[in-house]
Amino acid sequence: MSGSSTYEPKSGFTRWLDKRLPIIRLTHDSFVAFPTPRNINYWWTFGAMLSLCLGVQIVTGIVLAMHYQPNIHDAFASVQRIQRDVPFGWLIQNLHAVGASMFFLAVYVHMFRGIYYGSYKAPREVLWILGCLIYVLMVATAFLGYTLPWGQMSFWGATVITNILGAIPFVGESIQVWIRGGGAIDQPTLNRFFSLHYLLPFVIAGVVVLHVWALHEAGQNNPTGVEPKTKDDTVPFTPYATMKDLFATSLFLILFATFVFFMPQALGHSDNFIPANPVQTPSEIVPEWYLLPFYAILRAFDFNIGPIDSKTAGVFAMFASIGVLFILPWLDTSRVRSMRYRPAARWWFMIFVAVALALGWCGGQNPSTVLAQPGSFRATLNWIANGQTSQQRIQVASPAAFQAASDAAEAQLRAQGATMTSVVRESGTTALALGVSRGSPETRVITAATSDDLEAEITAAKAQIGGSSPFVAIKREAPFQFTVTRFAQLLTAYYFFFFIVLLPLLGLREKPNRVPDTIAKSVLGQTQGAS
Amino acid sequence: MAEATAGGAHETLETTRRDFIFIAAGAVGAVGTAATIWPFIDQMNPAADTRAMSTTEVNLSQIPVGQEIKAIWQGKPVFVRHRTPAEISQALRDDYAQLKDPQMDEDRTKQSNGSPGKAEWLILQANCTHLGCVPLPSFDPGYRGHYGGWFCPCHGSDYDTSGRIRQGPAPKNLYVAPYVYLNDTSIRIG
Numbered sequence: 001m002s003g004s005s006t007y008e009p010k011s012g013f014t015r016w017l018d019k020r021l022p023i024i025r026l027t028h029d030s031f032v033a034f035p036t037p038r039n040i041n042y043w044w045t046f047g048a049m050l051s052l053c054l055g056v057q058i059v060t061g062i063v064l065a066m067h068y069q070p071n072i073h074d075a076f077a078s079v080q081r082i083q084r085d086v087p088f089g090w091l092i093q094n095l096h097a098v099g100a101s102m103f104f105l106a107v108y109v110h111m112f113r114g115i116y117y118g119s120y121k122a123p124r125e126v127l128w129i130l131g132c133l134i135y136v137l138m139v140a141t142a143f144l145g146y147t148l149p150w151g152q153m154s155f156w157g158a159t160v161i162t163n164i165l166g167a168i169p170f171v172g173e174s175i176q177v178w179i180r181g182g183g184a185i186d187q188p189t190l191n192r193f194f195s196l197h198y199l200l201p202f203v204i205a206g207v208v209v210l211h212v213w214a215l216h217e218a219g220q221n222n223p224t225g226v227e228p229k230t231k232d233d234t235v236p237f238t239p240y241a242t243m244k245d246l247f248a249t250s251l252f253l254i255l256f257a258t259f260v261f262f263m264p265q266a267l268g269h270s271d272n273f274i275p276a277n278p279v280q281t282p283s284e285i286v287p288e289w290y291l292l293p294f295y296a297i298l299r300a301f302d303f304n305i306g307p308i309d310s311k312t313a314g315v316f317a318m319f320a321s322i323g324v325l326f327i328l329p330w331l332d333t334s335r336v337r338s339m340r341y342r343p344a345a346r347w348w349f350m351i352f353v354a355v356a357l358a359l360g361w362c363g364g365q366n367p368s369t370v371l372a373q374p375g376s377f378r379a380t381l382n383w384i385a386n387g388q389t390s391q392q393r394i395q396v397a398s399p400a401a402f403q404a405a406s407d408a409a410e411a412q413l414r415a416q417g418a419t420m421t422s423v424v425r426e427s428g429t430t431a432l433a434l435g436v437s438r439g440s441p442e443t444r445v446i447t448a449a450t451s452d453d454l455e456a457e458i459t460a461a462k463a464q465i466g467g468s469s470p471f472v473a474i475k476r477e478a479p480f481q482f483t484v485t486r487f488a489q490l491l492t493a494y495y496f497f498f499f500i501v502l503l504p505l506l507g508l509r510e511k512p513n514r515v516p517d518t519i520a521k522s523v524l525g526q527t528q529g530a531s
Numbered sequence: 532m533a534e535a536t537a538g539g540a541h542e543t544l545e546t547t548r549r550d551f552i553f554i555a556a557g558a559v560g561a562v563g564t565a566a567t568i569w570p571f572i573d574q575m576n577p578a579a580d581t582r583a584m585s586t587t588e589v590n591l592s593q594i595p596v597g598q599e600i601k602a603i604w605q606g607k608p609v610f611v612r613h614r615t616p617a618e619i620s621q622a623l624r625d626d627y628a629q630l631k632d633p634q635m636d637e638d639r640t641k642q643s644n645g646s647p648g649k650a651e652w653l654i655l656q657a658n659c660t661h662l663g664c665v666p667l668p669s670f671d672p673g674y675r676g677h678y679g680g681w682f683c684p685c686h687g688s689d690y691d692t693s694g695r696i697r698q699g700p701a702p703k704n705l706y707v708a709p710y711v712y713l714n715d716t717s718i719r720i721g
């Protein structure tokens with residue numbers, strides 16, 4: 001899209017400068033004359049907000065660093081001091097903390113936009129990958145920054161995340177110690193996290209330059225996904241896109257300011273107002289809201305997959321859930337770029353957005369919370385009332401021989417006429433086998449809503465049966481429980497299904513709607529396209 | 532390349548000498564770069580003072596039956612739990628339960644010099660083997676486990692009275708901390 005430059009220096013100075021450093025020309029070509037598809041909608045304004053967010057984080061961050069102390073004894077208090085004593089410290093600290101959330105809010109909209117309109121497809125693969133890289137760097141920066149106030153969540157979040165690295169096969173443990181600078185999160189960790197938190201935003205800024213460069217090389221995508229063909233299809237970036245960006249950014253700033261001035265703590269966690277304590281874990285450790293979906297994926301793996309233990313599997317899935325974005329341009333096989341013309345893909349995309357939000361919800365819940373339980377807990381009690389008890393001691397040389405001896409003892413009791421037998425193990429090698437004969441067999445079924453209630457009722461029933469029987473055989477049945485973890489497992493499955501199965505297959509099989517020939521036609525209504 | 536074949540021996544000889552210089556210079560450059568980068572990577576590893584082995588002594592007489600303390604050893608918490616007889620017998624009974632990481636209770640009270648410990652005293656590294664939170668003991672108000680030992684509030688790992696993993700995402704039992712008895716009422720961790 002670069003084309004030839006339309007910039008004409010007007011004054012003597014700009015003519016002089018243009019020969020030596022054509023920076024005004026570059027700015028003019030990139031942000032004034034740059035041809036922008038004329039049909040771009042408000043989903044395209046989030047890039048501008050992201051640039052603003054990066055600027056806000058850097059400026060407020062540099063100011064905070066003038067007052068912050070990266071020392072485990074003083075860090076917490078120094079942040080409180082910024083809030084209370086430093087002139088306008090409260091404002092700058094709130095801007096930085098809320099700013100991180102706003103940054104992620106904008107980036108998620110920006111990324112969903114990219115997926116919906118197929119902005120990652122040729123020739124924008126590198127643009128997309130640079131975006132993914134920015135996102136990973138943002139996550140790293142936010143994680144490092146969250147450690148700095150040295151509250152309980154800071155400390156335990158850092159502990160949990162560095163432990164995640166320990167799950168990497170073979171080298172995990174060395175990497176973990178290397179990152180922490182010791183066996184546990186401590187002074188060396190805080191010190192280096194501060195250094196890196198200061199560094200990374202500038203790395204992001206560098207990648208953003210590449211990102212925008214790639215954007216200007218490939219040109220902006222647009223809601224139809226059709227490349228501009230003639231001058232009719234585009235308008236100059238200024239004033240059209242500039243004004244649209246400004247308007248949307250103003251709305252975004254209103255939301256931003258609402259948080260900063262009226263509910264600065266709403267997005268944070270109250271436990272981070274407790275200074276870090278290495279021997280006391282908060283009752284639940286949750287990351288900031290923008291990382292909850294990945295946290296839910298991490299926790300969804302509560303089972304081993306063959307030789308891979310649950311922890312490694314969870315960690316792998318979490319990295320894969322971000323990693324899969326990098327290869328998205330090659331997963332989606334559809335020749336049609338925008339989902340506006342892909343009626344099936346569009347529904348699967350809507351579900352994907354809902355799944356991502358639901359994963360975020362799961363990440364904030366206690367994983368064992370029961371969401372639905374179709375049945376109840378049941379126990380069947382069998383015993384023999386007023387029978388005759390006989391017993392036999394079991395004593396074996398080694399625990400390995402125990403099972404055989406216990407089976408033999410029970411068989412022998414039965415041979416002597418016992419209708420029910422039981423083995424009460426006393427240690428690895430000794431037990432008492434009991435049998436009852438004659439008497440009347442009794443049965444009782446107990447149901448309860450929770451396993452705790454069931455156990456209470458069983459205890460009560462046993463007390464009631466009491467001495468009339470030497471033992472009671474209990475068979476417990478647990479109902480299926482749909483827990484937060486189960487829900488997260490389903491959602492995780494969909495997340496990967498969407499990228500790895502659906503997008504490759506759908507692109508080959510679906511029947512897309514008719515795509516307009518040109519952008520101008522779609523705008524002027526000559527071709528009927530859906531919203 | 533076609534020219535090299537046509538040019539005969541002289542050409543080949545010269546190419547070889549140049550190749551050698553390239554490879555030699557490249558190799559020295561690569562080693563030099565690696566040698567320069569390494570200090571910048573290695574500086575992040577634990578410093579000598581951090582690494583210096585430390586030990587922690589704990590006076591057991593202060594801990595009533597059914598209670599535990601968290602000692603700090605090398606910056607990490609260690610559970611020192613004084614188990615009740617009921618907890619001990621439950622642990623012994625569970626030796627034969629379905630275990631994710633099978634281990635006898637007896638092996639979990641062993642001292643680091645190999646001699647047997649005491650069933651009442653369980654000395655465990657207090658970081659959950661999942662992602663390192665400190666699990667809550669059964670007498671804590673936040674305890675939500677089912678096996679009477681510890682419950683990790685982070686992702687719900689449930690440990691029994693021997694600190695063995697019974698349910699939840701943790702792959703391993705709580706690690707036994709290396710310790711020895713100094714006398715009847717005190718131990719040294721590390």
Ligand code: HEM
Nearest residue numbers: 044046047048050051111114119128131132134135220221
């Ligand atoms: C610091 C973070 C980021 C900044 C400052 C930023 C900035 C921008 C800007 C200014 C644009 C042009 C305006 C627009 O189309 O909205 C843009 C376009 C784009 N960005 Fe980003 N971006 C960031 C992160 C990301 C991430 C994380 C992704 C995806 C993983 C991404 C993917 C894209 C794509 C695909 C385009 C081309 C859009 C199109 O023309 O369809 N960006 N970005």
Ligand code: FES
Nearest residue numbers: 659661662683686
């Ligand atoms: S850290 Fe204990 S369950 Fe995850």
